[in-house]
Every structure is written in structure tokens, then in C-alpha cells.
Amino acid sequence: xxxxxxxxxxxxxxxxxQVTLRCSSQSGHNTVSWYQQALGQGPQFIFQYYREEENGxxxxxxxxxGLQFPNYSSELNVNxxxxxxxxxxxxxxxxxxxxxxxxxxxxxVV
Amino acid sequence: GQQLNxxxxxxxxxxxxxVSMNCTSSSIFNTWLWYKQDPGEGPVLLIALYKAGELTSNxxxxxxxxxxxKDSFLNISASIPSDVGIYFCAGPSSNTGxxxxxxxxxxxxxx
Numbered sequence: 442x443x444x445x446x447x448x449x450x451x452x453x454x455x456x457x458x459q460v461t462l463r464c465s466s467q468s469g470h471n472t473v474s475w476y477q478q479a480l481g482q483g484p485q486f487i488f489q490y491y492r493e494e495e496n497g498x499x500x501x502x503x504x505x506x507g508l509q510f511p512n513y514s515s516e517l518n519v520n521x522x523x524x525x526x527x528x529x530x531x532x533x534x535x536x537x538x539x540x541x542x543x544x545x546x547x548x549x550v551v
Numbered sequence: 552g553q554q555l556n557x558x559x560x561x562x563x564x565x566x567x568x569x570v571s572m573n574c575t576s577s578s579i580f581n582t583w584l585w586y587k588q589d590p591g592e593g594p595v596l597l598i599a600l601y602k603a604g605e606l607t608s609n610x611x612x613x614x615x616x617x618x619x620x621k622d623s624f625l626n627i628s629a630s631i632p633s634d635v636g637i638y639f640c641a642g643p644s645s646n647t648g649x650x651x652x653x654x655x656x657x658x659x660x661x662x
């Protein structure tokens with residue numbers, strides 16, 4: 442079985458720009474969650490998608506948005522990037538509570 | 552909102568020593584999960600606990616689900632250098648059902 446794959450692995454963007462991060466789910470997992478992990482902190486829940494519908498959202502502004510596709514892969518979009526958006530962004534696919542995390546995308550906003 | 556508090560924040564031990572770390576909350580959790588994160592990687596599930604009082608082992612790792620459902624601990628016996636990493640506890644929020652993570656315990660092992 443394939444794991445969770447995220448792309449790109451690293452990214453540098455300028456404040457105010459927009460970014461799209463991608464995630465391919467583990468086979469058989471119909472739910473995908475996105476987390477933001479600042480340096481030295483635990484992952485913070487951004488939102489979750491189940492069968493292409495948003496199924497819960499954490500305390501993040503609307504400029505954080507997402508999509509889930511029929512093959513259960515997913516995108517995280519962030520508009521109007523701010524310096525504080527610099528973090529490791531983790532995608533996790535799941536079936537019930539069997540969360541499998543990808544290796545993350547390291548986003549640096551300058 | 553619900554929070555998970557981990558202690559200690561960091562540990563520096565000698566290879567071969569046993570390690571114990573805790574996770575506590577002011578609210579009840581019905582599932583406790585322990586993850587390990589290596590540098591540059593995502594968290595990997597070590598142990599899942601689903602029942603109050605449950606004691607579960609995975610090799611040299613042992614974790615327990617506290618009777619009050621407000622705490623859990625993780626023990627590592629006979630530590631080795633590859634145990635180095637950040638250990639997170641996590642549980643599903645009673646409000647949203649989505650995973651909440653503690654702030655992590657960083658473990659360093661001296662050969």
C-alpha cells in the first residue's frame with residue numbers, strides 16, 4: 442500500500458503571494474486532514490475533508506481553503522501569505538482514527 | 552477549547568535508560584494516541600489507546616490510558632539512539648472529533 446505523499450517538500454514564497462500544497466492520500470482512506478506545525482509546536486488542525494466536502498475546520502482564517510478530489514487527493518490553498526504562515530504543513534489521510542501523515546511541506550514566507 | 556499538556560518538555564538521557572513522559576488534560580478524552588516525529592518527517596503513530604485503564608505495549612514502548620480519561624503516559628524501556636525525536640500525545644476533540652495534539656516532548660539519547 443502507498444503512503445501519504447505531499448508536494449512540494451520545500452517552498453519559499455513572498456508575503457502577499459498565494460500558495461497551493463498538494464497531498465495524495467493513502468489507498469483506501471476517504472478522509473484527509475491538514476495541519477499546520479510551527480517550529481517547536483504540535484500540529485494544529487486546519488480543516489478536514491470527507492468525500493470532497495469540508496467536514497470540520499479549526500481556528501484558521503478564510504484565506505486558508507482546500508479541495509478534495511474524487512480520488513481523495515487534496516489541495517491546501519493559502520491566499521495573501523503572511524510571515525506567520527511559515528510552518529510545516531502536514532496532510533493526514535485516515536479511515537476512522539487510523540491517521541497516516543505525510544512528510545509535510547516546509548513553507549517559508551519572506 | 553480542549554488542550555493537551557505534555558511533560559517534560561524535553562529530556563536528555565543516557566542510552567540504556569528508561570524514559571517516562573506524560574500527557575494531561577482538564578477534559579475527558581475517549582481515545583489517546585501517541586506519535587513520534589523524526590526531523591523532516593510527519594508524525595508516525597506508535598500506540599493507540601481506546602479504553603480507560605488500558606495498558607498497551609509496542610516493543611519497548613508501553614502506554615496507559617488513565618482511569619480518569621484525563622491523562623496518559625508513555626514509557627520507553629532501554630532507550631537506544633534511534634529513539635531520538637519528538638513524542639506527541641493526541642486525542643479527538645469532543646467538539647469536532649478532530650485530532651488535538653500536545654506540544655510534544657523532545658527526547659535526546661546520548662550513546
